[in-house]
Amino acid sequence: CWQEPSTGGRLLRGSSTAADDMTLDKCATFCSAWPYFGTEYGRECYCGLFVSSGGAAAPLADCSFPCAGDATQNCGAGNRVSLYYHKTKPRPESPSTLGDSTRFGCLTDSRDGRTLSVAGPASDDMTLESCATFCAGYKFWGVEYGRECYCGNEMLQTAVQVENSECDMLCLGNSAELCGAGDRVMVYARD
Incomplete structure (x- = not known):
């Protein structure tokens, strides 16, 4: 219970x-x-x-x-x-690498201070790949709330890295991927 x-x-x-x-x-x-x-x-x-x-x-x-x-x-x-x-069900995870990007980790985020300053698309078809493609010209990109994408060349100084397990929402466009959570952004860094 x-x-x-x-x-x-x-x-x-x-x-x-x-x-x-x-x-x-x-x-x-x-x-x-x-x-x-x-x-x-x-x-x-x-x-x-x-x-x-x-x-x-x-x-x-x-x-x-x-x-x-x-x-x-x-x-x-x-x-x-x-x-x-259900003991037989595997848990999706955020891949450690995706294309030219490496997972940086799960960070705190809020409307008052975005970890990544450039807002990308918010979509019910969001995937890690679609966010990475949108943010092609940026050093960092990240996903949040299962449907939001953010980009930036630097991260907000006050963002705090938390356990990756706190970024536990499925991507709405691909249920085999995780796309952050409420006030949690899963950030990737370009190599």
Whole structure:
């Protein structure tokens, strides 16, 4: 049992569904392409590549809502997720190299101070390759929120490098790639 992040957002940020006949098996099947799945409020199902930062383990007794489709199973509770892991699902990773670029790492970012100053396209078809192509004339390029692209010849001095696992959103244009996260930009440097 896990609690949703106190900072907002979802513990699992992939696909989601809700049904009045929700069961653990139904959620597992719906999320079969994702490593993590979880149920909440008795009828909601969430999938994810990673467990988002800000969430925390909660007492198992907190996940006490019966599943809408099988009252013998527990399906989370209010802001509590009954969390499961498909052991056979590999996790996508940001490649260490891509064309003429090498992964620099996951850095903090915000609207008040962009790590990379040139805003590229924001697209539901975003891939690492499309951002790299757009930023061809720049030393650095990066992806954020699964759909945003940024470029620059230098990085903001106050940007902080964090664990690569914090850049855990799938690229909307290629679910085998990771494209940063909320206020996290995965940066690549040209060789």
